[in-house]
Amino acid sequence: MSADPRLSINQATIKHADLATALRVTADAGVQAIGLWREPVNEVGLDTAARMLADSGLRVTTHCRGGFFTLSDGPERRAALDDNRRAIEETATLAAAGADGSTSILVLVAGGLPAGSRDLAGARARVRDAIGELAPDAAAAGVTLAIEPLHPMYVTDRAVVSTLGQALDIAADFDPAVVGAAVDTFHIFWDPDVLTQIARAGREGRIATYQVCDWKTPLPADVLLGRHYPGDGVIDFASLTGAVEAAGYTGDIEVEIFNADIWASDPADVVRRTATTFGEAVSPHLAVALDSA
Amino acid sequence: MSADPRLSINQATIKHADLATALRVTADAGVQAIGLWREPVNEVGLDTAARMLADSGLRVTTHCRGGFFTLSDGPERRAALDDNRRAIEETATLAAAGADGSTSILVLVAGGLPAGSRDLAGARARVRDAIGELAPDAAAAGVTLAIEPLHPMYVTDRAVVSTLGQALDIAADFDPAVVGAAVDTFHIFWDPDVLTQIARAGREGRIATYQVCDWKTPLPADVLLGRHYPGDGVIDFASLTGAVEAAGYTGDIEVEIFNADIWASDPADVVRRTATTFGEAVSPHLAVALDSA
Numbered sequence: 056m057s058a059d060p061r062l063s064i065n066q067a068t069i070k071h072a073d074l075a076t077a078l079r080v081t082a083d084a085g086v087q088a089i090g091l092w093r094e095p096v097n098e099v100g101l102d103t104a105a106r107m108l109a110d111s112g113l114r115v116t117t118h119c120r121g122g123f124f125t126l127s128d129g130p131e132r133r134a135a136l137d138d139n140r141r142a143i144e145e146t147a148t149l150a151a152a153g154a155d156g157s158t159s160i161l162v163l164v165a166g167g168l169p170a171g172s173r174d175l176a177g178a179r180a181r182v183r184d185a186i187g188e189l190a191p192d193a194a195a196a197g198v199t200l201a202i203e204p205l206h207p208m209y210v211t212d213r214a215v216v217s218t219l220g221q222a223l224d225i226a227a228d229f230d231p232a233v234v235g236a237a238v239d240t241f242h243i244f245w246d247p248d249v250l251t252q253i254a255r256a257g258r259e260g261r262i263a264t265y266q267v268c269d270w271k272t273p274l275p276a277d278v279l280l281g282r283h284y285p286g287d288g289v290i291d292f293a294s295l296t297g298a299v300e301a302a303g304y305t306g307d308i309e310v311e312i313f314n315a316d317i318w319a320s321d322p323a324d325v326v327r328r329t330a331t332t333f334g335e336a337v338s339p340h341l342a343v344a345l346d347s348a
Numbered sequence: 349m350s351a352d353p354r355l356s357i358n359q360a361t362i363k364h365a366d367l368a369t370a371l372r373v374t375a376d377a378g379v380q381a382i383g384l385w386r387e388p389v390n391e392v393g394l395d396t397a398a399r400m401l402a403d404s405g406l407r408v409t410t411h412c413r414g415g416f417f418t419l420s421d422g423p424e425r426r427a428a429l430d431d432n433r434r435a436i437e438e439t440a441t442l443a444a445a446g447a448d449g450s451t452s453i454l455v456l457v458a459g460g461l462p463a464g465s466r467d468l469a470g471a472r473a474r475v476r477d478a479i480g481e482l483a484p485d486a487a488a489a490g491v492t493l494a495i496e497p498l499h500p501m502y503v504t505d506r507a508v509v510s511t512l513g514q515a516l517d518i519a520a521d522f523d524p525a526v527v528g529a530a531v532d533t534f535h536i537f538w539d540p541d542v543l544t545q546i547a548r549a550g551r552e553g554r555i556a557t558y559q560v561c562d563w564k565t566p567l568p569a570d571v572l573l574g575r576h577y578p579g580d581g582v583i584d585f586a587s588l589t590g591a592v593e594a595a596g597y598t599g600d601i602e603v604e605i606f607n608a609d610i611w612a613s614d615p616a617d618v619v620r621r622t623a624t625t626f627g628e629a630v631s632p633h634l635a636v637a638l639d640s641a
Binding site: 173175179206207208210211212218220221224245246247271272273274276277278289290291294 | 461466472570582583
C-alpha cells in the first residue's frame with residue numbers, strides 16, 4: 056500500500072505499542088515517518104532507540120515532549136529544566152539516526168497552573184523564562200523547540216499557552232531556527248484568528264511541525280482523549296491545511312490522536328486507518344508532495 | 349443578612365426552581381437583583397411573570413437567552429429570528445417591571461455548527477447577519493443585545509463566538525446601546541488577551557453584563573456543567589474584576605453556575621451560598637458600590 060509520503064505517525068496515536076512495534080507497524084503500512092515519545096524511547100535506552108530507528112528506515116519528525124515550565128523557582132523547576140536538556144539531546148540523537156529528511160524538533164507543552172495558584176499571567180511569564188534558559192542548549196544541539204498551544208480547555212491543568220498567536224509572541228524573542236510553534240488542528244481550529252496566525256507563523260518562519268486530528272462532540276468524560284481520525288469530526292482540514300501550505304510549510308505532517316478506543320485497537324490497524332483517513336481528509340489539500348528521495 | 353448590593357442571581361444557578369421560588373429565595377437572601385431565563389418566565393406567561401417580578405422588589409439584570417444564529421437561510425433560521433424578536437419584547441417588558449436600576453439586556457448565545465457543517469467562518473458570518481437583522485427591533489424596544497463569547501470547548505455545539513475580542517468585532521458595526529458583550533469569567537479567563545479586551549470593551553461602551561463563576565479541573569463528564577461558586581476554583585477574580593471595574597462597569601454582577609450538584613441542592617441554600625462566596629471572592633475587588641436607592 057502507499058501512504059501519503061508526507062504522513063508521519065505520532066507515536067501517541069499507538070500509545071500502548073512499544074518502540075519496536077511502533078516502528079514496525081509504521082514502516083509496514085508504507086508510512087515513511089514517525090514522531091517519537093520520550094517514554095518508549097527511554098524504555099529501551101537512547102542508543103538502542105537510535106539504532107532501531109536507523110534500522111527502520113523511517114524519518115523522525117518530532118520528539119515529544121518537553122515543557123512543564125510553569126513552576127516557580129526552586130528544585131522542581133531546576134529538575135524540569137534539566138530534564139528538558141536531556142530531551143534536547145535525545146532529539147538531536149534521534150534526528151541524526153533517522154532517515155534523510157528527519158527533523159530535529161522537540162515539542163514543548165508548557166504546563167498548567169502550579170497547585171494552589173490562580174496566576175495565569177505569572178505562569179505564562181515563567182514559560183517564556185524557561186524557554187530563554189533552554190534556547191542556548193537547543194541552538195548548540197541544532198534542535199528546534201516547538202511551543203505547542205493547547206486547546207483552552209487544558210489551560211489550567213496542562214498548558215497555559217492557549218493560542219498560536221500567544222506561542223508566536225513567546226517565540227518572537229528567539230531565532231526561528233531555535234524556537235518555533237507546533238500547529239495542531241485539534242488545539243487551534245476554533246480560534247477566530249487561526250488563519251491569520253498561521254500566515255504569521257509562516258511569515259516569521261515558525262511552523263516547526265503541523266499535526267492533524269479531528270474534533271467532535273460530545274467530548275468524552277476525559278477531555279484529554281477527545282481526538283479522532285481526520286475526517287471523523289468537524290474540523291475543516293481544507294482551510295487549515297491550505298493555510299499551512301500557503302504559509303510555506305513543506306514538511307511532514309503528523310497525526311497525533313489521544314483516544315481510548317483507538318489505543319485499545321491493534322496498532323497495525325490503527326496505522327493503516329490513519330493512513331487511509333489522512334489520504335482522504337488531508338492529502339487532497341496538499342499542494343506540495345514531499346521530495347523524500 | 350446582607351448580600352453585596354451589586355450581586356444578581358442568574359436563574360440558571362437555581363435551574364430547577366420555578367419563577368416564584370427563584371424570586372422568593374433571591375429576595376429572602378437579601379439579594380437585590382436577578383437574571384431571568386425565558387423558560388420559567390414563559391411557564392407562567394410574560395404578564396404574570398412581570399407582575400411577580402414587580403411584586404418581588406428585585407431588579408432584573410438580564411434575560412437569557414436569545415441566539416441560535418448559525419443556521420443557513422430557510423424556515424428554521426426565520427423561526428429562530430422570530431423567536432429572538434419575542435425574546436426582545438420579553439426583555440423590555442421585564443425590565444420595565446423590575447425595580448429601579450433594572451437593565452434591559454438580552455443575552456445571546458450564538459449557536460454551534462449546523463449539522464453536517466465544518467464551516468466555522470460561514471457560521472460566524474451568519475451570526476453577524478442575524479444580529480444585523482435584530483438590531484432595529486432591539487433599538488426600538490430599548491433592549492441591549494449582549495453577545496456572549498463561550499469557552500472554545502463549546503465552539504462547535506453551542507457558540508461559534510469564542511473570545512471577547514471576536515464578540516467586540518461583531519458588535520463594532522452597531523450602536524453600543526443596542527449591541528454589547530457579556531463578560532463571563534468562566535468563558536474568557538483563559539484568554540491571554542483577556543485584560544486587553546476587557547479594557548477595549550469598556551472603552552467601546554460594550555460591557556453589557558459581567559457574570560462570574562469559577563473553573564476547576566477535572567472537568568465533569570458533561571463539560572457544560574463544570575462551573576463552580578466563585579472561589580471554589582482557580583479563576584483570578586481579582587484581576588478580572590479589577591479590569592472590569594477599571595473599564596468603567598458599575599452595574600450588577602450576575603453569578604451564573606451550571607452544576608448538577610448545585611442544581612440538586614435546595615435553592616434557598618444555593619442563593620445564600622452564592623451570596624457568601626461572592627462576598628468573599630468578588631466583593632473585595634469592587635471599588636464601586638451600586639447606588640441602589
